[in-house]
Amino acid sequence: MLLFLLAAGLTLIFGMLGVINFAHGAIYMLGAYVSFETGRRTGSFLMGALVATLVTAVVGAVVEKLTLRPLYDRPHFYQLILTFGLILVLGDAVRFFWGPGYQEVPIPQLWSGTVDMLGSTIPIYRLFVIGFGAFISIGLYLLLEKSTFGMLVRAASSDAEMVRILGLPVGTVRMAVFAIGCGLSGLAGAIAAPLFPIELGMATNTIIDCFIVVILGGLGNIRGAIAASMLIGMVRALGYVYMPGWVDIMTFVLLIGTLLTRPQGLFHRATRTA
């Protein structure tokens, strides 16, 4: 589910803006660090998650406004490459504030226990992550498919020129989408913080996982991303049980197989009928 939260932001940005955001992993890292810092100062995990979401969303908005906006009319790869530059900047900014070492965030008190379920012991925090991911995915779906804002976003992505002629603020809509995508990623970072050590390598490692999910699900396809993140999760879980050490390889084999047979993503047809 964590993968989904991450991939959702990435696929949202691609689907609506046509931008592949390489810096998504860096935003995720930033989210984790901000939540760590806020958590340390206020002692509250929720506060940390909230601040992380807000900060990354603001960073996203600023980045969109300053760097991406001049590039929408250029070939896609300029945006791709530009966001690669962002990784370098964000990575060093984080290193500047927090140094190169590992940081850790404790699991919040409220969800620190474990429960027994179907004969296995599961930390409550992991259940919370799953539930929260489900909640966000439903919220995102409602926002995009049912609200006026969602309608505007979809209109702007299919025909920006027409929306502009109708007198609606395309630029602002794009900025909002980018901010939401980054905010989701920052939130994912905050939620992941208690589970994994926080480190600088997060930026470049996570993004690869994100790409895998997004490609498997079909670029820009949010429901595909949900299904793909579950698929990857299952493959990994089974892999760790039966063949630990081959998990990464299996993930990539799955990815390459998908690209060879269904380059539009495994769940392409599902969107057509919708």
Added chain:
Amino acid sequence: MKFTKFDIYFGLLLAAASIIVPLLNPGEATIQLLTLAAIWAIFAVGFDFVFGSLGMVSFGHATFLGVGGYAVALATQKYGLPFYGGAVMAIAVGAAFALLFSFFALRVSGIFFALVTLALSQLIFILADSKLRGFTGGSDGISGVERPSFMGIDFYDPVAYYWFVLGVYALVMLVVISLRSSPFGRVIAAIRDNETRADQLGFNINRYKQITFVISGALSGLAGALLASLLMYMNPQMLHWTTSGDVIIMTLLGGSGTLWGATVGVIVFEFLKEWLSSWTEYWYGVLGVVFILVTIFFPRGIVGELEKAFATYQKNRRGGVQ
């Protein structure tokens, strides 16, 4: 592509600089840096053969560089081949990996091409980093990669090795120039400018792309061999996808698609890095800012902008005479 007066002048300028600077006896660190730049320039020129000439963004070129490095390291250490045998291996292995990648990556285009090459190269990285540890030395890498010998010249001397690398770079440039001005190069440019039209004219587009990609892989493999030999060390970091990102930055900085852009980009990148890192340890971030600004305001890169300025200057001068 047609070569303009600008290309010739600029080439002469670069050649003069690359010969004069080492003669001024600038110290070992500078020579080392120049050698590094020349090797990266081979890599970047090879990369730009796909990126600038064909217009496809590959995020997997780190693999070709890396396997080239491993080829030379393993061939000389485990199988007792001489350096040149290893270098030929590196070229062959770089080309072979490029061919392998092309089977997967050429099925998709545009942004998907970038993503597939990225995924494949990350797979290779993981393989080399952990799965094939016994073979590649894992993340510890392989140290003691040897340098070539040629008619009794000692290439462990930095200056001598610089001349060697410069010679290889000149050869590579000759190959690239002749390829680009050949009929083959024209077809490549046609595919970049209008793929559908090139297809309709009856060219086997996929075959042309594949060949370009393989040549690019071979050049990258060669660069990898030289790099491993310069550093006398080889580790998986060379295979990591951020290396592919670096070469893209360099190429764009200098101006992709232009003849000397990739080279100039590398030189600027390496010297900026050297200069910035003496000021601040956060040089990578500063470089990122520079790079973002260049992408937004000077999409043609340094050489591209110079070329434009030169063309305007020439036009004005001619206009004045008439």
